[in-house]
Amino acid sequence: MTSAGTSLPQGHQFQLDLDTAQRIKDAVVSLDGVAELSAGSFGEVSLLFAGARVGGIRKPSPREDTVIEIHVVVDVSAEKVLQELGAEIRQAAMAACSELTRVDVIFADAISGTNT
Template identity: 75%
Template sequence: MTTPSPSSQPEQRFQLFLDAAQRIKEAVTSLEGVAGLSAGSFGEISLLFAGARVGGIRKPSPREDTAIEIHVVVDVAAEKVLQELGTEIRRAAMAACPQLKRVDVIFADATLGTHV
């Protein structure tokens, strides 16, 4: 009797669903120094789900769910160093969704205060 080789096992592929996207958004927007997320001028930076949209997050490749971009509006009143804030954003996103392998942070805009 032979055992099947590891390559013959069906690969479990992670898919980013609405609940995970919302957890990521909540985790990131709760950080000091993040005023919100930017969906772009026309809402083009969004994850689209059946009947819902999560603005400010997108996948660089439609075939890969373990890498995302987060487009952040910085609250300059918090006086955070952007490099450190970027690291905090990555950590928060990956804690909210451990299946993520890469999180690219784009500082899209800045505001004075937390209202976007």
């Protein structure tokens, strides 16, 4: 594995690991306007690792670790413009993992305040 910001030896492909996925999740959830990430109705929006899962993040293609979807529950009490919040989420995820080439943000739900 390689940490964010390091170059990969030629011929090696980046693999998203548990620590990196958790770092992405923590960066996104810390943003004002993000209440939490949504794992979907049945936990289907999750990255699965040996003995662990990170809910709210999914890889659209199992062969491509540099493209992810982040499913967000918006805190509408923060009164953020969704387009701007999406850009902030994308930026936070890419800062947490510089190997990401694309981050798709899906607004899965919305609540008013962080008390659900």
